[in-house]
Amino acid sequence: MDAKARQSLRTVSSRAEISATSFQVYYTYSDLKAEPTELMLKYFDIGFYYADWGTIDAYIKLPAGTLPDALLGFSSDGFHVHESKEWQLLIFSLEEYYEYFDDEHADVFFQHLTGLRSELIQGNWRLVYFMWLKALDCNDELEEIPLIQFDFEHLSEELQAFAALYDIPLAWVKALALVLNEQPSHQAKQAPLQFDAWLNNLTEVEKDTLLSTLFEQGQLTRHQALAMMRKESANKDETYQYWLTPDVISPFIEQAQSLLQQEQAEALAIKLAIEKAEKEKVLTDIYNQRERCWQQAQEQADRTCASGYDAASRDLHQLNEAYNFKGDITAFEQRFKRFIAINNSRKALLKRLSDCL
Template identity: 75%
Template sequence: MSEYQYYKFERLDGYLDAKARQALRAISSRAEISATSFQIVYNYSDLKAEPHQVMLRYFDIGFYYANWGSIDAYIKLPAGTLPDALLGFSSDGLHVHENDEWQLLIFSLEEYDEYFDDENAEDFFQHLASLRSELIQGNWQLLYFMWLRALDIGDDVDAIPLINFDFNHISDELRAFAQLYDVPFALIKALAMTLAALPSHQAKQAQFQIDAWLSNLTDADKNTLISAIFKQGQLTRQQALAMTQKESVNTEETYRYWLTPDTIEPYIETAQSLFQQEQAEARAKKLAIEKAAKEKTLADIYNQRERRWQQAQEQADRTCASGYDYASHYLHQLFEAYQFSADEAAFDQRFKQFIAANNSRKALLNRLSDLL
């Protein structure tokens, strides 16, 4: 099997100037490079730079996968966004690179054994901006997912602060992350049960209020923002906040309550049973909905049966493969609709007439052999 590697990086805050784009072009002569993005696929070659260094210098989110099963998702945050206490647990799946300006999180899978292609990569990439925004706003559930994943695969995980995030309700983006990174939903439920039973720290998720922010800006802040807008052409909200921030986002606090394997263990078995029950109920509900929809479709077909017989004959009269396929499709639908309406005898009579009218069309008859 040949090598195949996919890289995609994107800048969410601001633009890549000409100098930055020139530096990126030196890294890859074939990459698709725009004012906000970099994308390249390699066969028998590789990126001429360390991806984490490219991310730290130029981009805010990124994604990499290789056809041998490696996957990396990159999320870059302003320095101090996440407390050190939340980043210190050991995990093969989470790597952190920090400098004076940024915290770069790399979420890694070494052996992803499901089918994965560029379309899957593009679909998942669409979630990264929202995941980054949630982290910046103080929703740190993503880090707990990686802790749970490490616990599930048997790693010796260190304690992390027990902060009362709402794990009973997670966003679609977090759900997509949990599915790709194989974070057990039963363990997420166990964590929610742990939080409900034990004392924990209150989550401090920031709800941005633009009026309050504007009223607190000094003249110097406003001049800084106006100057930056003239230089760059625009500013994102995160850029503006970072430029006017008076103190570190991550003011270290003393944590009294901690999540450890021992604190969550008493709730895991119950959570697994509840999760299995919920899954069974969800499957039953889905089947009931599908059954009702199928029955409605069959009832509609039966009520319009004369038109369907006419359509089947019109398609048969085209005397071509696609016409025979359509005719067969209509007849099989009619067969199910008559069965659903307990009118099999009427179907048999009309079907015999149809066969008699098309007896010379062997290719069509072959398609209807299971109804003969």
């Protein structure tokens, strides 16, 4: 954003943090003096709004024609598209989010929006299919959309984060992957940008326009440059022969649910095995260094304060677990009795250790 744009945004909010690339503001009792949709269309590529009462809106702005009309024809309470001559603004909404959500969660998710936008621009439209599947979960008469061969078996970190926040039914995602394995579909036209070829196709006037914009604003993102030089809709007059409908995907739901449960069980088993191995390594290290750990526990007890007693108790509970793991519980009991005898007058410490034997 240039200085003029930042000055205009300042009239929207006097308390906002505004930079050349961002606009951030928190309200307790009032609200923005502008419509978020209009601000997005005019100034920003991505946006995120959340409220304490559970409302969440994510915004992704794309150059006009990035998504074909055939992909945007279904209706959903959680997905809306505002279009202008230059842009398609995608709005992903949650009316009520029941889990705890704070500034840190918002910052992390906001970073994912950049990657999601990049995927959409490059022709990977899985995010829109997510919203279709979410709508289908409670509407079996949903409008059809093109059946395109995207990879729904290997999801990016950004897509996984989106699916978790927006409660996308993973069984339906798995079912869509099964459909694409069984049914004829259109090949996806996604391809990374070849910068040299793109640059060579620009006219001198277009290059001058980019340079002028760069000097005026102080910076120019890759997506902004692509949008400025986009000559026509990438998906103009696209025709589709194969379509995704509720009837097409429904026969695969039961199999998908079974596969998903199996995968989740396998993933949990692997996770528990890793955690078990890590825990056993920790206990082995403690046992191998047990003399130092006993000494450390005594040093903490000698501090004769609550934090010292907490640390000593933690050390002794870990020692107890390590000795048990190594099948040497008798040795622990002997050392523990000696420790108790030495610290017999420290009632607060003894209370913390009452469950050690």
